[in-house]
Amino acid sequence: MKISTVRLNNGVDMPQVGYGVFRVEDGADLEQAVVTAICEGYRSIDTAAIYGNEQSVGRGIAKAIEDGLVTREELFVTSKVWNAHGSYEETLAAYAESLEKMQLEYLDLYLIHWPGKAKYQAPWKALEELVQTDKLRAIGVSNFQIHHLEDLLQHASIIPVVNQIELHPKLTQSELRQFCSEHGIQIEAWSPLMNAELLENEVVQELATQYKKSAAQIILRWDIQQGIITIPKSMTPSRMQENLRITDFEILPEDMERLNQLNENLRSGPDPDTFDF
C-alpha cells in the first residue's frame, strides 16, 4: 500500500500515516510488530525515549533492512526527548542515547515531547544545533499549545516542522490547527482513535456501515482528508493493514461535518496546560 507524504516546512517529506508504539513493551513482540508494520507498507514509525522501547524499534528496523524489505532512506523514524532533560547538554545527551538505543546513524524527526513549565527553550537550542548536522533531518514539538508556540517562536531561529498533539473527532483542536497552519507547522495526530474509545461511537459506526469501511478507517480517513498526519498504534497485523487502507474512498463534506460535530474538547490524555511536568 503506497502511503502519500506531506512536505514539511524544511522540505523533508513525511508519510501521512505512521505506526505508533506507545504502551508497547520493549521485546521480541515489538521487534516483530515493527517488521510486520514495514512489511505491510508503513514507512514512518513513532516512538519516544519515555516509551522505553527504542531498542526493539531499532532492532525491528534493522531486521526489516536486513531482510531487504526496505532501505533506511525509505523509512521515517521519529523519537522524542523527555521533559526531565531540561538543559541544552542533557538534550544533546538524550539524543545521542536514543540513536545508540536504536542503533541508527540519524533520525528523521526529533520532538520535544511535552512543553512542561517553559522548559523547552534550552532543549530547542539543542535541537536547532542537531538538525544542522547529518544526524537529524527535522525537528518539532509535541503537545504545544498556542501560547507555548508563540513563546518558542520568539526565541527560535528554526520553526518546528510538526506539532504532534492529541487529535480525534472528540478533540478537533481547531484554533491550534489554525495557528499552526498560519506558521507552516504540520499537525500530527496522536491517539487518533482515542486509544480505541471512539470506535464504538454511534456516528462513526453509522458512517462505517454507510461507506463499507471499519470505524478506524473512517476516523483515519477524516485525518488524512484534512491534511493531518496520523499515527495509529496496533499490535494486530490485520488492523495494521486495515489502518493503511484509507486511500480508496472519500468522505463526503456533510459526513466530515458530522464527524467534526462530535467535538467535545475531550482529552483522553493529559492537558498540556495542567500537566505537572
Ligand code: NDP
Ligand atoms: P490509538 O488511538 O492509535 O489507539 C490504539 C488502540 O486502538 C489499541 O488498543 C489498538 O489495539 C486499537 N486499534 C488500532 N487499530 C484498530 C482497528 N483498526 N480496529 C480496532 N482497534 C484498533 O492510541 P495511541 O494512544 O497508541 O496513539 C497512537 C500513537 O500516538 C502512539 O502509539 C504514540 O506513538 C503516539 N502518542 C503520542 C503522544 C505524545 O504525547 N506525543 C501521547 C500518546 C500517543 P491493538 O494494538 O490491540 O490492535
